[in-house]
Amino acid sequence: MATEKWVLMVTAQTPTNIAVIKYWGKRDEVRILPVNDSISVTLDPDHLCTVTTVAVSPAFDRDRMWLNGKEISLSGSRYQNCLREIRSRAGDVEDKEKGIKIGKEDWKKLHLHIASHNNFPTAAGLASSAAGFACLVFSLAKLMNVDEDPSHLSAIARQGSGSACRSLFGGFVKWTMGSKEDGSDSVAVQLADEKHWDDLVIIIAVVSSRQKETSSTSGMRESVETSLLLQHRAKEVVPKRILQMEEAIKNRDFASFTQLTCTDSNQFHAVCLDTSPPIFYMNDTSHRIISLVEKWNRSEGTPQVAYTFDAGPNAVLIARNRKVAVQLLQGLLYYFPPKSDTDMKSYVVGDNSILKEAGLDGASGVENLQPPPEIKDNIGSQDQKGEVSYFICTRPGKGPIVLHDQTQALLNPETGLPK
């Protein structure tokens, strides 16, 4: 073996995902097993992603992790479970170039350094732990030469954060609830890849929130314990919707997709309201966005935009195609204009080609906007500035990948410490 100071590293990038049929409620808090199936769409990691570098070296004296530049503790059960599960599946690793050889049984004596970074703000409520745990598990699996397919890996990521399991794939993904007690069948599977329905454009409105939100983990536990509607949802409503949603995705049936996505989002929030104490994730701005979309869809005769909201006020809007996305963005910027001193480049981030096509990337664009002809009723005139912090334009995206470019690594290749 080479000197005791060698460092072996892998850097990976993982997308985040948004559920269109929601996961809300566990039947097992330790293994993180849900009360129903869920389906999600993976977002393009070019716009929203987690990058994680994992490193191993005999010089490391303990497992350490840095998240967005700050060292964090790995002692919690979620991290411990993931680390234990992935280590138990480690294989032999050989780096011929560096002359390093790690035998299967060596891994339990070696320690890890992990650095992770989200390219979007954690406070934005954009499901950073899903992307984070998925990336952790994916990159460790690569580092440790774990010979398991993404579904098997998803069962490990699931133990870090339930929805993380769905970020092991691109496109549309289903998290099968499973029936076994040990959770070995509670895994994610890919329904369709990101090319299957690539007409879709996704616009996220990051809504300003004054409230500190209830965490998903405690919120869903309170719902399981106190909502008298939750079990009915899980047993009677969701199973049917899952089948219908699989069909809608397979057939690119946007009308059905919209009906299912919107009603499931609303039902999830209904269950939150039916919880004791009640949980309000959506606010007046969220409701105004829903009104806008509902009116639009009804005036067009066939749905043009689907909406869904997670455990926060942010709106995830899915437009049928690019043309609709451009109109949608124009409508959104009319009702939610930026504050006067805001640069459009920081108000609409992600894929800015939509903004350009809307003719709004210049300085005067927003002032000259007319109210969308589709919206005849007043949902509130051109509204208070500042209700939306910014928009992100994106699309369905690919699953996790290894980044071979060493400049993207978050740890120093010699020291294994954050750059």
Add this chain to the structure above:
Amino acid sequence: MAEEKWVVMVTAQTPTNIAVIKYWGKRDEVRILPINDSISVTLDPDHLCTLTTVSVSPSFDRDRMWLNGKEISLSGSRYQNCLREIRSRADDVEDNEKGIKIEKKDWEKLHLHIASHNNFPTAAGLASSAAGFACLVFALAKLMNVNEDPSQLSAIARQGSGSACRSLFGGFVKWNMGEKEDGSDSVAVQLVDDKHWDDLVIIIAVVSSREKETSSTSGMRESVETSLLLQHRAKEVVPVRILQMEEAIKNRDFTSFTKLTCSDSNQFHAVCMDTSPPIFYMNDTSHRIISLVEKWNRSASTPEIAYTFDAGPNAVLIARNRKVAVELMQGLLYCFPPKPDTDMKSYVLGDTSIVKEAGLEGELPQGIKDKIGSQDQKGEVSYFICSRPGRGPVVLQDQTQALLHPQTGLPK
């Protein structure tokens, strides 16, 4: 009979009511039969009421009605059903003083003038049609000497507006959903009168609303048609809650009362959200008030305040007793202060003794500060109304309160 220009009149006053176990969804749109029972508390008519004067005269050539001073049409099925049902139960009436005699069979040939007035703004979302139809039916029953008890009358009022049936009684009232197709067993009954639990103080926060709200009638129809959670609520959840609520009221068990009232209000709004398109009656201010109360109840050793919301953003807060009500009023005024140019007399209406006791000068006591969040924006609440559980409908003998002129039968 005296000359053909005589006018016989009755004036009545009816309270409004707030459901604590909610009615939302009909199994019969024509007869207005609900899919579950509901329970309400009647509010003191001194603060919120409908006044109605009904009159009959051979000189009236058609049925006419004036609501809050404006003439309205009586052609809709709700008014027609109420008028038909009450007329079919009319009896002989004799006014010895005026020498007038109306026989049972005469009523179908005679026409009515009706004037009704709410002492609270219709736009405030304070259930004016419940009080209105209850008053109409009650007043006409008195005028026509209808020999039926309030429960039987409630079945008629129900056909004007579902929740109107509960305004035929004071105190706490239950609307039995009934099983018969003709709705004859879908009636209101009194659980307890207004004296049974008179410690309670009710504070209503009339919340400013920018939105035009979905009407209850169309909203609940959309919920029945599209909510997959509604039937489960109606069949599995509400029947259990009704029994528990009856017990809680009987025993003056405020803790159980609060738990049931708050969770039923939230579940009603959850079903609205589960409707397609979703209906949002509560807004951020409503949520802030709920947060305030939830936090308050958790920091107190036992729940002190219940909240419930109808089909609008207004909060109906029920305080365990006067002491709590005074503290609550202080807390609410701290969180939702009036705009600088507002006169307190128009910011806190109804029973003003609560706000007087609350006092408006000086620092908010620390104990209350601990119970509430931070101070909020002015203008979110339009005004408050302080009230209490109240009595049922009464006839007003005082002629000066009549809304129609005793000679012409036209609005004064």
